[in-house]
Amino acid sequence: MKNIVLIGMPGCGKSTIGVVLAKVLGFDFVDADVLIQKKHGKLLRELIAEYGDDGFLQIENDVNKEIDLKNTVIATGGSVVYCDEAMQHYVKNDIVVYIELPYGVIASRLENVKRRGVVLKDGQTLKDLYNERILLYEKYAQITVKAEGLSVEELMDTIAEKVLAYEKTH
Numbered sequence: 001m002k003n004i005v006l007i008g009m010p011g012c013g014k015s016t017i018g019v020v021l022a023k024v025l026g027f028d029f030v031d032a033d034v035l036i037q038k039k040h041g042k043l044l045r046e047l048i049a050e051y052g053d054d055g056f057l058q059i060e061n062d063v064n065k066e067i068d069l070k071n072t073v074i075a076t077g078g079s080v081v082y083c084d085e086a087m088q089h090y091v092k093n094d095i096v097v098y099i100e101l102p103y104g105v106i107a108s109r110l111e112n113v114k115r116r117g118v119v120l121k122d123g124q125t126l127k128d129l130y131n132e133r134i135l136l137y138e139k140y141a142q143i144t145v146k147a148e149g150l151s152v153e154e155l156m157d158t159i160a161e162k163v164l165a166y167e168k169t170h
């Protein structure tokens, strides 16, 4: 089966859901952020500090576009939607699932944006980033899942159901 690629704002649950979803489907699990850290031997926030936003996005693009796997749930980083080649690669080969949450829920989960290492330009607020990003998540999503009010288990079940239905019709 095709890979399931989770996209969405930082804190929407890509990494948390991804690993349990993989287990339930009998898939492998890969977190693209961990691949980036492993390849470069540094934390994401250190890479962003060293190379700047654009340099980090180049690294993120290169790592994601090279992923050549099957039967794998891939949790991407929230900024992967700025990486055009990587997104073309995912849309062509895999099933891209957008985990959608309202701004308020994301803001409450991201207490320390800097520590997480979010790609946030100088002067840009989290709200600006949210408004800019949702257009990109919607653009690339093949499936969108509204996650507000759903537990980890419910969200995982909803994604699994939608993906299986999508596979039957595509």
Ligand SMILES: Nc1ncnc2c1ncn2[C@@H]1O[C@H](COP(=O)(O)OP(=O)(O)O)[C@@H](O)[C@H]1O
Residues within 6 Å of the ligand: 008, 009, 010, 011, 012, 013, 014, 015, 016, 017, 075, 078, 109, 150, 151, 152, 155
């Ligand atoms: N229903 C839920 N689904 C997923 N994550 C949830 C949920 N409720 C609370 N959380 C919390 O939200 C955070 C999601 O973070 P994470 O999985 O790292 O997101 P991402 O990889 O998208 O940045 C975690 O701290 C997780 O415990």
Ligand SMILES: O=C(O)C1=C[C@@H](OP(=O)(O)O)[C@@H](O)[C@H](O)C1
Residues within 6 Å of the ligand: 008, 009, 010, 011, 014, 015, 033, 044, 045, 076, 077, 078, 079, 116, 117, 118, 119, 120
């Ligand atoms: O949205 C972002 O700008 C980022 C999100 C992070 O991943 P998560 O979405 O898993 O938090 C990570 O890729 C990087 O630090 C940048």
Ligand SMILES: [Mg+2]
Residues within 6 Å of the ligand: 014, 015, 016, 033, 075, 076, 077
């Ligand atoms: Mg993550």
